[in-house]
Amino acid sequence: xxxxRLFYLDFVRAVAAVSIVITHFNAxxxxxxxxxxxxxxxxxxxxxxxxxxxxxxxxxxxxxAALMYVYEKKCELKTFYKKRFFSIYPxxxxxxxxxxxxxxxxxxxxxxTGVPKWRFIFTVTGFDGLLMTNGYGTFYILGEWFLGVxxxxxxxxxxxxxxxxxxxxxxxxxVVVMYVAGLWLCYRGPYPVVAATMLFIRFPEIVFGMFFVKxxxxxxxxxxxxxxxxxxxxxxxxxxxxxxxxxxxVGIASFVVLVYLSYFVKFAPVEKVxxxxxxxSYAIFLVHHVIIDRVMASVDLVNISVKRSYLLFVVxxxxxxxxxxxxFFLHKKLMGxxxxxxxxx
Numbered sequence: 111x112x113x114x115r116l117f118y119l120d121f122v123r124a125v126a127a128v129s130i131v132i133t134h135f136n137a138x139x140x141x142x143x144x145x146x147x148x149x150x151x152x153x154x155x156x157x158x159x160x161x162x163x164x165x166x167x168x169x170x171x172x173x174x175a176a177l178m179y180v181y182e183k184k185c186e187l188k189t190f191y192k193k194r195f196f197s198i199y200p201x202x203x204x205x206x207x208x209x210x211x212x213x214x215x216x217x218x219x220x221x222x223t224g225v226p227k228w229r230f231i232f233t234v235t236g237f238d239g240l241l242m243t244n245g246y247g248t249f250y251i252l253g254e255w256f257l258g259v260x261x262x263x264x265x266x267x268x269x270x271x272x273x274x275x276x277x278x279x280x281x282x283x284x285v286v287v288m289y290v291a292g293l294w295l296c297y298r299g300p301y302p303v304v305a306a307t308m309l310f311i312r313f314p315e316i317v318f319g320m321f322f323v324k325x326x327x328x329x330x331x332x333x334x335x336x337x338x339x340x341x342x343x344x345x346x347x348x349x350x351x352x353x354x355x356x357x358x359x360v361g362i363a364s365f366v367v368l369v370y371l372s373y374f375v376k377f378a379p380v381e382k383v384x385x386x387x388x389x390x391s392y393a394i395f396l397v398h399h400v401i402i403d404r405v406m407a408s409v410d411l412v413n414i415s416v417k418r419s420y421l422l423f424v425v426x427x428x429x430x431x432x433x434x435x436x437x438f439f440l441h442k443k444l445m446g447x448x449x450x451x452x453x454x455x
Contacts, residue, residue: 124384130395
């Protein structure tokens, strides 16, 4: 029996999706020389952390919560991994092939020039962005490092779920140990890794989301107020310690506040918008960065006005919506054909 959709998950996922699109749009202004953050849409930070880090943190929390909501009672490994495979790879491969063909046509060169051909296996498996972010040349075009970490999360989720149901306190202790070890490895270890991309450092967010669902926590005003105070203080005091640590607690506090807010905005129009954004969030994630980069590369960002920058953002969002819908539609058709072929055997 299919479970009822949780509006607060759709709401937070919609907020996170929009924040990621805003992040990569604004990044083009931050990379100018000199940077022009005044042309950015809305903001580049949330409570003293980069808006992109904030959105990604929310996504990890949502992922843990959504998986626990669906698989808390039962998780048959073969079925779980099969569903995860088909939910990630076919759409990713379709988007990559389309972007590869376009890049070859537009740039008159193959993506990943000079990279050993055998490394294409990292693209096939979805780890090219993760490795590229950590300084390892690949044929990366789209998907970001986030996709690779999400795949790793799916691989270990059944183990996390088992520990959550059997020994929750032991799981919490293990998460703390892995978090500290991950930070040490990233900043003190022999092979530095971008901390945001290490699964160990994302475990607190993932496991918090799992606990949130496991405990059926309904956020009250006291918890929401406490979380809001954390966000305000972090934004005002601007602590100078590791941003990765700040991202962890700011992301969790933001999730609590957003869940509480979702109780008051649960109206049909809002539910509809959030449902649509949630439904197409993966397709949006796959296409948005390529579209933003290609369109903004053809615009004079140095001389564009703030007003026109916002107009450009709206135009790009419309383009993202069209291509995300097209990718989703084609993927649905492809999966339908595969199911028919399998049924005919």
